[in-house]
Amino acid sequence: MKTLWLIYDDTCGLCSQVKAWLQDQPTLIELKFLPIRSEQLNQLFPNLNREELNRAVTVVDDRGGVYRGSHAWIMCLYALKNHRIWAYRFARPTWQPKVEAFCEWLAIRRHALSEQFHLPPENDAAEEGRMK
Amino acid sequence: MSPIVTAYIIYLLISIGLTYWVARTLHQNGRIFLVDAFHQNEPLADSVNHLLVVGFYLINVGYIALALKTGAHPQNVQEIIELLSEKLGVVLLVLGGMHFFNLTVFSKMRKKALTHHWMPPVQPTGQIPPPIPQP
Numbered sequence: 001m002k003t004l005w006l007i008y009d010d011t012c013g014l015c016s017q018v019k020a021w022l023q024d025q026p027t028l029i030e031l032k033f034l035p036i037r038s039e040q041l042n043q044l045f046p047n048l049n050r051e052e053l054n055r056a057v058t059v060v061d062d063r064g065g066v067y068r069g070s071h072a073w074i075m076c077l078y079a080l081k082n083h084r085i086w087a088y089r090f091a092r093p094t095w096q097p098k099v100e101a102f103c104e105w106l107a108i109r110r111h112a113l114s115e116q117f118h119l120p121p122e123n124d125a126a127e128e129g130r131m132k
Numbered sequence: 133m134s135p136i137v138t139a140y141i142i143y144l145l146i147s148i149g150l151t152y153w154v155a156r157t158l159h160q161n162g163r164i165f166l167v168d169a170f171h172q173n174e175p176l177a178d179s180v181n182h183l184l185v186v187g188f189y190l191i192n193v194g195y196i197a198l199a200l201k202t203g204a205h206p207q208n209v210q211e212i213i214e215l216l217s218e219k220l221g222v223v224l225l226v227l228g229g230m231h232f233f234n235l236t237v238f239s240k241m242r243k244k245a246l247t248h249h250w251m252p253p254v255q256p257t258g259q260i261p262p263p264i265p266q267p
Binding site: 005028044045047048064065066067068071074075078081082084085087088091 | 243
C-alpha cells in the first residue's frame with residue numbers, strides 16, 4: 001500500500017482543521033486529500049456515492065479498498081509515521097464501538113461544532129452558500 | 133581513619149561499582165533494542181547507545197555524590213553498616229528506577245520502529261475499481 005486518498009468535507013471547519021494537521025505530519029504512506037465536490041474526485045473515483053461521502057469521512061487505498069467513518073480515521077493514523085501506534089489502539093475490539101460511536105456523533109454535528117469553536121473551513125464560498 | 137570517612141569510602145566504592153555494573157548491562161543488552169529501533173542501522177544504534185550510557189553515568193554518579201554527605205556520626209561497625217544500608221538502599225532504588233525508565237524508552241522506540249512493517253489494523257468495508265495512476 002503506497003497511497004491513501006482522504007475524501008473530506010471542505011465546507012466543514014472541523015474537517016478542514018484535521019486535514020491541515022494531517023498534511024503537516026510526516027508519513028509512511030502518501031496521504032492525498034480530495035474535497036467531496038472537487039473535479040479531481042470525479043476523475044479518480046467516479047463510482048463513489050456522493051450522499052455517503054457527505055455522511056461520513058471516507059478513505060480509499062490504491063487497490064480500491066474503501067474505508068468509512070472511524071475506519072477512515074484509523075487508516076489516516078496508520079499512514080502517519082509518528083502516530084501509527086494509535087491506529088492499532090483505536091482498532092482494538094474493546095475500543096472500536098466507542099470510537100465508532102464518537103466518530104458518528106462528530107460527523108452529524110460537524111458543522112455545529114465548527115461554528116461553536118470558530119473553526120474556519122477551507123472552502124468559505126461553499127460554506128456561505130450552505131448557510132444561506 | 134574515622135568511622136565516618138570509612139563509611140564514605142565504602143559507600144562510594146559500592147555505589148560506583150553498582151553503577152558501573154548496571155551501565156554495562158544496559159550497554160550490552162540494550163544494544164539489540166536500539167538496533168531494531170533504528171531499522172538495523174548498527175552504527176547509529178551504537179552511537180545512541182554510547183550517548184545514553186554517558187547520560188546514565190552523569191545522572192547516577194551525580195546523585196551518588198550529592199547524597200554522600202550525612203549528619204550521622206557512626207561510632208562503631210554496627211552504626212557504619214546501618215548508615216551504609218540506608219544510603220545504598222536509596223542509591224539502588226534510584227539506579228533501579230533509571231534502569232526501568234531506560235528499558236521503557238528502549239521498548240517504546242523499538243515498538244514504534246516495528247510498526248513500520250505492520251499491516252493495516254482494519255479491512256476495507258467496500259471495494260471500487262482502483263484509481264488509474266495519474267501522469
